[in-house]
Amino acid sequence: MKNPFKIKSRRPNYPEYWLAYEALFTTKPTELLSDTRFVVLDTETTGFDYELDRILSIGAVDIVNYEINVANAFEIYLQQERFNEQTVAIHGLIQHERIETLTEKEAIPQLLNYIGNSVLVAHHAKFDMTMINHMLKRHNLPPLKNRVLDTVNLYRATRIKSNLIQQDRFSLDDIAEHYAIDICDRHTAAGDALITALIFLKTTTLLGRKKVFKLKQLFTL
Amino acid sequence: MKNTIAERIADFLKQFPPFDLLDPSALLEISKEVKIKYLEKGKTIYNQGDPLHDHFYIINKGAISLIKDIDTSTDVIDKFDEGDVFGLRPLFAKETYTNTARTDEETILYSISIHLFRPMAIANTQIGNYLIESFASNTKNPYSKEHHKSFYSNAEVVSTEEDHLFELQPVRYIKKVVTAKPSTKIRRLASLMSEKNISSILIENKGIPVGIITDKDLRTKVATGLQSIDDSANSIMSAPVLCYPKNITIAQAQITMMKHRVGHICITEDGTPNTKIIGLVANHDMVVMKGSNPAVLMKAIKRANSTKELKRIRSKIMILLDGYITQNIPLTHTSKIIFELNDATIKRVIERCIAKMETPPPVNFAWMSLGSQGRKEQLLHTDQDNAIVFETVDPKTMEATRAYFLKLSKKVNKRLNAIGFEFCDADIMAKNPNYCLSLEEWKQQFSSWTSNTGSDEILLSSIFFDFDISYGDANLTNALSEHTLNLVKNNNLFISKLAASALRSASPLGFFRQFLVESDGEYKDLFDLKKRALLPLIDAGRVLTLNYQVKTINNTAERFEKLAELFPEDKDLYLSCSYAFKALLKFRTKHGLINNDNGRFIKLAVLTKEEKMKLKRCFKTISTLQETIKIKFNLGALL
Numbered sequence A: 001m002k003n004p005f006k007i008k009s010r011r012p013n014y015p016e017y018w019l020a021y022e023a024l025f026t027t028k029p030t031e032l033l034s035d036t037r038f039v040v041l042d043t044e045t046t047g048f049d050y051e052l053d054r055i056l057s058i059g060a061v062d063i064v065n066y067e068i069n070v071a072n073a074f075e076i077y078l079q080q081e082r083f084n085e086q087t088v089a090i091h092g093l094i095q096h097e098r099i100e101t102l103t104e105k106e107a108i109p110q111l112l113n114y115i116g117n118s119v120l121v122a123h124h125a126k127f128d129m130t131m132i133n134h135m136l137k138r139h140n141l142p143p144l145k146n147r148v149l150d151t152v153n154l155y156r157a158t159r160i161k162s163n164l165i166q167q168d169r170f171s172l173d174d175i176a177e178h179y180a181i182d183i184c185d186r187h188t189a190a191g192d193a194l195i196t197a198l199i200f201l202k203t204t205t206l207l208g209r210k211k212v213f214k215l216k217q218l219f220t221l
Numbered sequence B: 001m002k003n004t005i006a007e008r009i010a011d012f013l014k015q016f017p018p019f020d021l022l023d024p025s026a027l028l029e030i031s032k033e034v035k036i037k038y039l040e041k042g043k044t045i046y047n048q049g050d051p052l053h054d055h056f057y058i059i060n061k062g063a064i065s066l067i068k069d070i071d072t073s074t075d076v077i078d079k080f081d082e083g084d085v086f087g088l089r090p091l092f093a094k095e096t097y098t099n100t101a102r103t104d105e106e107t108i109l110y111s112i113s114i115h116l117f118r119p120m121a122i123a124n125t126q127i128g129n130y131l132i133e134s135f136a137s138n139t140k141n142p143y144s145k146e147h148h149k150s151f152y153s154n155a156e157v158v159s160t161e162e163d164h165l166f167e168l169q170p171v172r173y174i175k176k177v178v179t180a181k182p183s184t185k186i187r188r189l190a191s192l193m194s195e196k197n198i199s200s201i202l203i204e205n206k207g208i209p210v211g212i213i214t215d216k217d218l219r220t221k222v223a224t225g226l227q228s229i230d231d232s233a234n235s236i237m238s239a240p241v242l243c244y245p246k247n248i249t250i251a252q253a254q255i256t257m258m259k260h261r262v263g264h265i266c267i268t269e270d271g272t273p274n275t276k277i278i279g280l281v282a283n284h285d286m287v288v289m290k291g292s293n294p295a296v297l298m299k300a301i302k303r304a305n306s307t308k309e310l311k312r313i314r315s316k317i318m319i320l321l322d323g324y325i326t327q328n329i330p331l332t333h334t335s336k337i338i339f340e341l342n343d344a345t346i347k348r349v350i351e352r353c354i355a356k357m358e359t360p361p362p363v364n365f366a367w368m369s370l371g372s373q374g375r376k377e378q379l380l381h382t383d384q385d386n387a388i389v390f391e392t393v394d395p396k397t398m399e400a401t402r403a404y405f406l407k408l409s410k411k412v413n414k415r416l417n418a419i420g421f422e423f424c425d426a427d428i429m430a431k432n433p434n435y436c437l438s439l440e441e442w443k444q445q446f447s448s449w450t451s452n453t454g455s456d457e458i459l460l461s462s463i464f465f466d467f468d469i470s471y472g473d474a475n476l477t478n479a480l481s482e483h484t485l486n487l488v489k490n491n492n493l494f495i496s497k498l499a500a501s502a503l504r505s506a507s508p509l510g511f512f513r514q515f516l517v518e519s520d521g522e523y524k525d526l527f528d529l530k531k532r533a534l535l536p537l538i539d540a541g542r543v544l545t546l547n548y549q550v551k552t553i554n555n556t557a558e559r560f561e562k563l564a565e566l567f568p569e570d571k572d573l574y575l576s577c578s579y580a581f582k583a584l585l586k587f588r589t590k591h592g593l594i595n596n597d598n599g600r601f602i603k604l605a606v607l608t609k610e611e612k613m614k615l616k617r618c619f620k621t622i623s624t625l626q627e628t629i630k631i632k633f634n635l636g637a638l639l
Helices: A004-009 A016-026 A083-096 A104-115 A125-138 A151-158 A172-178 A189-209 A215-219 B004-013 B024-032 B114-123 B125-137 B146-152 B184-197 B215-222 B251-261 B283-290 B295-305 B306-327 B330-358 B393-421 B438-450 B453-466 B476-486 B491-503 B529-547 B556-566 B566-593 B609-632
Strands: A037-045 A053-062 A066-067 A074-078 A119-121 A147-149 B035-039 B044-046 B054-063 B063-070 B073-081 B099-103 B107-113 B198-203 B207-215 B264-268 B277-282 B365-369 B386-390 B436-438 B468-472
Touching: A016 A104, A037 A104, A053 A104, A053 A125, A053 A189, A074 A104, A074 B566, A083 B004, A104 A125, A104 B306, A104 B529, A119 A125, A125 A147, A147 A151, A151 A189, A151 B295, A172 A189, A189 A215, A189 B004, A189 B035, B004 B024, B004 B107, B024 B114, B054 B114, B073 B107, B073 B306, B099 B393, B107 B114, B114 B125, B184 B198, B184 B215, B207 B215, B207 B264, B251 B264, B251 B283, B277 B283, B295 B306, B295 B330, B306 B393, B306 B566, B330 B365, B330 B386, B330 B393, B330 B468, B330 B566, B365 B476, B386 B438, B386 B476, B393 B436, B436 B438, B438 B453, B438 B468, B453 B491, B468 B476, B476 B529, B491 B529, B491 B609, B529 B556, B529 B566, B529 B609, B556 B566, B566 B609
Parallel strands: A037 A119, A119 A147, B386 B436
Antiparallel strands: A037 A053, A053 A066, A053 A074, A066 B035, B035 B107, B044 B099, B054 B107, B063 B073, B063 B099, B198 B207, B264 B277, B365 B386, B365 B468
């Protein structure tokens, strides 16, 4: 008879890069927003089905001390096993500009190395996180360990509460319009990541006026 | 690795000097190292005396002021906006910053690495020269006080920060110049000029200016029959064109224009007629730059062809307002003028947006300004509150009609926001489908608010009942006003609820006659002038005039004046309300101008004894008024 506990306690042989990534989380993270490294990311996918659909590209920027450093931007494109109509635009882009593409196996170490133990930020974060975690699962890896913030929640917290406002307009376009952020490269991972990063800076600044300076305050909004 | 963001930054940078002089690969290299900074209004980027940064800055969005402390005074020496480069000192010098850079509004900056950029500036003399020029023009200080005095020693001028030695500032020239070829037919030329609403047009050949044609040429040479409209431009153009380099000062430009009796100067690359055109200076635009005259500003608004231009004019309006407040011009006069200028700005924005739509409006409509602009008492930049009413149409075309006006409103709201009328937090804007309604729908809406009244409905009524038409068909808004008055006539329940809400605003003074300040949140320990002093008066004025069916007066001060006229027995009270309101509004405006905000929250510590006394006198009027309302509307039971 199999002992279920034994299976659970047996640690799979994770690759070197995963162990290195995991080790980063043993140190206690800083609590001040200004000292925290945030990685704002966005994924473009072939669709909305977590099981069937695949990530086409991941774009990200990092923010340290309220500053986006373009030199640290992250942008990768993934090879697709099969032709999918949704991916035509990306394939066109890749062929046209001869962009290097990676396999998922190659992409994962790069992504983990980039995000490290930063706090991840995304718009409707659950979607991006689930897509990434499913990709990790396909390669027998556990889900990401990073803490995650959703710009939708942050934005909602900056809005006044009133019965008069419809509280349902939280798309990236709506918020960018509200904050007069230029929309270019919408629906490219990197372009959306930049828009999200600007929204993140704006909302955290607004929340700063309400004396929100500590990381844990952001998670409890 | 592909870097989409760096490519986009390069696209932005290459529109502006000196980056337009870089080759694409160098530009991309720089863009890859850019740091994007987001700053709130009023944040300091560097202080006078700070050690130099490893970066200089270009403004992606927003505006900043360079400020210099000279002896005891602080002067704004220059202002920059989108696409302008500043903080160049580290490129040339090794000491410390000689002025302070601070954001005037919310700003996104790109920091450019000096380390990367310096070799490029050295290698490319054109870039080097450009930078030296702009560096020189914002570090030498032509604005010093002594200089200023010698210029205006005996003159009484409206002294505002930007007026200091205005004549020595470099001219601001139009970069998007409308031009035509020497072979262009006069007929075509005239229609181009009418279409672009310009009074002169440059004639160029391969970018080199060869002549200029003004309205006057058309008048004297064509309309008189000397030339046919089918002749070509070169038969009537004046040549050669007066050309100057771009750092020409306003004084030089004005003298040149007077001397040669011309209204325009062409700016070329090296200041001679042998190099390419980079801009045009019109006498009119210089007068606008000076901007202390409402008539000129009005004209400029009506001619403005871009949102950016309107934004610039709006900052002039603020300077004008500042001048009026410092000179103690009566507030009635000040608010009328500022209202007219704001109103013209809104009209111009709507006009331009309609032109941008694919088709003209399907039916008549009116743009309603609500809240303070609707009451004609908006002086500082506050939120925009607006709505649209359109003619009632057949139900079949209803949603298509609404879709048209929503699209239009979206454009207008966006541009008003860019100019400085910020988006309304509560979404009370015409782009909100709830507030873009036909006349019939509005009537129903108002009826339902006044018949089935809860606290939300009271709030909405108090916002929407103070509307003023900014654009469009006044028949629609008049019909709505009629309807409103009919609704409240004999509707005692609604009126008493409205009256009760007018009393709900917290009292400004505590039991010991001390100022009551906010107890928590963002504005802890500040005095909320709007909530505690202005709103009680605004609310009271509204409910009283509605109750007495006073038509078409929205302005709070004027409402009380009208009430004083109607009810001689309460004349003293109403007149003192009118006075108190004006005094408080002026007070708010003054503090808003000092702090570059909307003046709503006041630090008590900065008030003088005299100011506090004055405020307390106004508050006394407010409490008398509230007592009167309580008795008049028999509110004892409701409260």
